[in-house]
Amino acid sequence: MVKVLKPGLSTTVQDLGRPGYYNIGIPLSGGMDRLATRAANMLVGNDEGAAVLEAVFMGPELEFTADAMVAVTGAELPPKVDGAARETWTSFAVKKGQVLSFEFLKKGARAYIAISGGIDVPVVLGSRSTYTLGALGGFKGRKLEAGDELPVGSGKSVKEGRSIPANLRRVNGNPAELRMVPGLYWHRITETAGKHFFEDIWKVAPEADRIGYRFKGGRPLEFVPRTPPFGAGSDPSNIVDACYPYGSIQVPGGTEPIVLHRDAVSGGGYFMVGTVISADMDLIGQLQPHTPARFVSVDLEGALKAREEREAHLHKVRASLS
Amino acid sequence: MKTRYSYGGDEHIFVEMDEEMSLEAFFKALFITNAVRDAKIKGVTEICPANASMQIKFDPDVIKPADMLAELKKLENVAEKAEPVIKTRIIEIPVYYNDPWTHETLMRFRERHQDPKSTDIEYAARINNLDGPDGFIKAHSSSPWFVSMVGFVAGLPFLYQMVERKRQIEAPKYLRPRTDTPKLTVGHGGCFGCIYSVRGAGGYQMFGITPMPIYDPNQKISYLRDFMCLFKPGDIVKWKPIDRTQYDATVADVDAGKFTPLMKNVTFSLDEFHKDIDACNRKLNEVLHG
Numbered sequence: 001m002v003k004v005l006k007p008g009l010s011t012t013v014q015d016l017g018r019p020g021y022y023n024i025g026i027p028l029s030g031g032m033d034r035l036a037t038r039a040a041n042m043l044v045g046n047d048e049g050a051a052v053l054e055a056v057f058m059g060p061e062l063e064f065t066a067d068a069m070v071a072v073t074g075a076e077l078p079p080k081v082d083g084a085a086r087e088t089w090t091s092f093a094v095k096k097g098q099v100l101s102f103e104f105l106k107k108g109a110r111a112y113i114a115i116s117g118g119i120d121v122p123v124v125l126g127s128r129s130t131y132t133l134g135a136l137g138g139f140k141g142r143k144l145e146a147g148d149e150l151p152v153g154s155g156k157s158v159k160e161g162r163s164i165p166a167n168l169r170r171v172n173g174n175p176a177e178l179r180m181v182p183g184l185y186w187h188r189i190t191e192t193a194g195k196h197f198f199e200d201i202w203k204v205a206p207e208a209d210r211i212g213y214r215f216k217g218g219r220p221l222e223f224v225p226r227t228p229p230f231g232a233g234s235d236p237s238n239i240v241d242a243c244y245p246y247g248s249i250q251v252p253g254g255t256e257p258i259v260l261h262r263d264a265v266s267g268g269g270y271f272m273v274g275t276v277i278s279a280d281m282d283l284i285g286q287l288q289p290h291t292p293a294r295f296v297s298v299d300l301e302g303a304l305k306a307r308e309e310r311e312a313h314l315h316k317v318r319a320s321l322s
Numbered sequence: 323m324k325t326r327y328s329y330g331g332d333e334h335i336f337v338e339m340d341e342e343m344s345l346e347a348f349f350k351a352l353f354i355t356n357a358v359r360d361a362k363i364k365g366v367t368e369i370c371p372a373n374a375s376m377q378i379k380f381d382p383d384v385i386k387p388a389d390m391l392a393e394l395k396k397l398e399n400v401a402e403k404a405e406p407v408i409k410t411r412i413i414e415i416p417v418y419y420n421d422p423w424t425h426e427t428l429m430r431f432r433e434r435h436q437d438p439k440s441t442d443i444e445y446a447a448r449i450n451n452l453d454g455p456d457g458f459i460k461a462h463s464s465s466p467w468f469v470s471m472v473g474f475v476a477g478l479p480f481l482y483q484m485v486e487r488k489r490q491i492e493a494p495k496y497l498r499p500r501t502d503t504p505k506l507t508v509g510h511g512g513c514f515g516c517i518y519s520v521r522g523a524g525g526y527q528m529f530g531i532t533p534m535p536i537y538d539p540n541q542k543i544s545y546l547r548d549f550m551c552l553f554k555p556g557d558i559v560k561w562k563p564i565d566r567t568q569y570d571a572t573v574a575d576v577d578a579g580k581f582t583p584l585m586k587n588v589t590f591s592l593d594e595f596h597k598d599i600d601a602c603n604r605k606l607n608e609v610l611h612g
Contacts, residue, residue: 022379023355023370024551025473025519124539134476134520136539136550183328184336230487231343231373231513234494240343241471241480241514243370243377245330266473267372269495269512275331300387303332307382 002068002115004148005099006061012210013119013138013150014112016049017262018127025266028246029129029137032210032262032285033110035170035314036074040114042321043071043091045158050118051128053144055111057288059102060144062113064094069116069158073169075108075286090163108172108286116155131263133211168317172283175201175292178259179280180249181303185239185271189254193221197257197273197295204291205256210263213284214256215293221254221273233269241269247276249295257295259284279306323347325398327391332382335390337398338375343513347374348470348482349592352408352556353401354394363393371555373470373480373514406592412466412558412610414584415508415517418569419443419459419530423504428528434498442527446493446510461491462529463561466606467515469553475522477537477551481515481559484595484603491515499525506532508561519551533564533572534583544579552583558590560610586610 016037017030031037031054038048053060059077071091072079079086080101086092088111094100102111121128121139130138139148186194200218207214223236231240237253244250244260250270251257259276261284276284277298287293298306323340330336337354340347355371358378365384370377380390420443432438437445447458467481474480483490495511500523503509507518509526516526519537536553538546546552564572575581588609595602 019367019379022368023472024554025476025478026551131476133522134537134539136476141539181329181331184330229340229342232341233512238512240341240374241474241512242338242372242375243336243473245334245336245377246379247331247333265475266370267471268474275329275334277331278333300329300332304382304387307332311383 001065002150002152003063003065004060004144004146004150005063007144007146007148008055008060009058010056011060011144012054012130012132013051013121014054014129015051015127018125018129018131018137021125022266026125026134026136027131027262027264027266029127029131029262031112033074033112033282035282035317036110036112038314039089039164039317040071040073040112041118042318043073043089043162043164044069044114044116045156046114046116046118050114050153051121052115053113053119055102055113057105057109059111061099061101063099064096066096066152068094068152069155069160070094070100071114073112073164075111076106077111078103078106087163089169091158091160093160109288110285115152116158117153118155120151120153133263162321164317165320168313168320170282170313172286172291175294176283176287177296178276178284178293179296179298179302179306180274180276181300182274182297184245184248184274186273188223188236188271189221189273190224193223197221198297201292201294202257204287204289204293206289208287208289210261211265212258212260213287214258216256218257221251223254237271238269239271241267243267244272245275247278247281248272249274249276261285277303277306279303279310323350327394329387330377332387334377334379335387335394336375336377337394340374343374343482345468345482345592345595348468349406350401351376353404354398357397357400358394361393361397363390365390370473371471372473373482407589408556409587409589410556410558412560412586412588412606413552414560414562414610415532415534416562416564416568416572417463417508417530417532418564418566420455421531421569424507424528424531427500427502427504430502431496431500434496434500436494436497443529446491446527446529449493450491459563463563465603467559467561469555469557469559470514472551472553472555475520476539477519477553479517479536479553479557479559482513483515484558485599493527495525496527499523503528504531506535508532533569533576534581535576543576544581545583558588558606560607584610586612
């Protein structure tokens with residue numbers, strides 16, 4: 001068991017997600033940075049899909065009631081055990097009675113804290129992930145609070161000091177480049193607007209969470225004139241409410257793009273200009289507000305090639321620990 | 323209607339049946355969805371019908387996007403030939419119109435509304451040429467509605483009014499979305515009604531509230547024990563206006579585990595509906611209360 005002394009800003013239990021229920025509005029959920037989620041688990045000898053803690057901007061303070069192996073990946077959020085510094089991306093032991101806490105965030109946005117044995121909250125619809133909007137899964141369907149007692153499974157014994165080499169820890173560029181496949185309702189904007197969309201440097205807005213990331217600062221998109229289709233609504237950015245793909249980029253009113261993420265709203269009435277490729281979704285979860293970013297157009301071939309490279313990268317991470 | 327296909331990145335295919343909403347487009351989306359589900363294509367992880375479109379999520383490592391697209395086009399041909407008849411359920415939803423909770427909320431967000439001087443229901447009555455709130459409630463609750471999509475958030479139904487287009491209630495969304503909406507608010511945006519399954523942000527006009535939960539992640543409510551969401555696309559909803567006393571009594575019954583929704587199985591034919599809408603709706607009402 002692990003006692004929550006301080007919860008951090010928004011710490012939730014996440015695994016690799018809850019596919020299969022998007023048709024009734026229950027999103028994928030799961031860690032926003034999936035590679036970091038897997039890596040944290042690998043380091044402590046868990047299955048890659050075990051439940052971990054996802055901490056945003058600020059770490060929690062946790063007291064351990066049993067010995068465990070711990071690893072922290074993703075954002076550079078340096079861990080401490082009873083005040084003594086430990087490395088990120090490296091397994092370390094926490095003894096019964098010791099307290100795990102964190103320094104201030106140095107880089108990135110979301111840290112993944114794996115504990116050997118995994119966080120053993122009940123499996124709901126196939127996953128331990130928290131979907132806070134629907135009060136579903138995780139620890140009582142919500143972010144952690146002081147006083148919570150997290151159940152932990154029984155782990156395999158692994159060595160302390162297992163580490164993922166620095167060259168395999170993914171770093172965001174500056175500006176961050178988000179590759180996307182134009183499509184869906186791309187035809188709603190003019191050719192010039194499409195050009196501007198890719199030319200402009202956008203900045204992550206403060207409204208950036210597990211549901212979606214909003215971007216500001218680019219030029220407003222100009223629409224192709226139309227007579228509103230019945231049921232769509234009068235704004236040129238409205239469509240008859242449709243499904244929103246995970247990673248899709250909607251632009252309400254043509255002003256601020258929003259990329260939907262793991263806790264996505266599953267559908268709605270705003271047009272979308274395309275979809276961020278699967279290989280770049282992890283990166284979004286590590287963007288802090290005000291980070292500059294630009295969208296880069298790729299075709300489907302490009303998206304699939306990036307996906308292969310991502311898979312090869314994951315194999316290298318696995319190989320580095322075997 | 324012209325079907326349009328688009329890739330949504332490397333993991334989705336989006337299929338739009340029509341730009342505008344109609345029961346024909348909805349039925350086609352529903353039939354393609356069913357065909358895809360029945361075909362059990364390896365690699366497909368999500369099959370999501372929407373009002374006039376549908377979307378699938380797939381693993382491109384298992385099935386190549388081009389092959390997935392070809393499969394979908396094949397299934398579209400099958401769906402097009404299907405007779406527009408469905409076996410479904412009709413469910414009665416009690417609504418306390420003009421309730422104090424949505425009223426408190428709408429007053430709090432008045433500056434985000436088209437008409438800050440009226441309530442949402444007064445505004446919607448006026449722009450739809452209905453005789454005040456009472457006339458509006460009558461128009462809203464006398465015809466059944468199709469659940470044409472479930473989503474946005476967990477278990478939230480989008481509802482499409484089963485009358486000719488010229489009689490359909492239409493209302494714009496708020497100028498800027500609210501940051502709060504009471505749980506179980508009965509709302510309306512564009513031509514769609516909805517029931518907010520959870521408390522949260524929203525932009526639809528607010529007309530009332532139902533005492534009947536439609537989403538229960540803890541699965542404690544008797545009729546949500548099998549599954550936590552009540553609605554499926556294709557369900558038919560009939561509103562029943564209730565007053566404060568009935569509202570309080572139903573809330574108490576739900577809490578005591580004594581409430582059972584009025585729900586009947588029914589067969590719906592789109593051709594019969596178009597032949598005589600009022601007769602078809604009368605028949606649905608008879609099934610519900612028979």
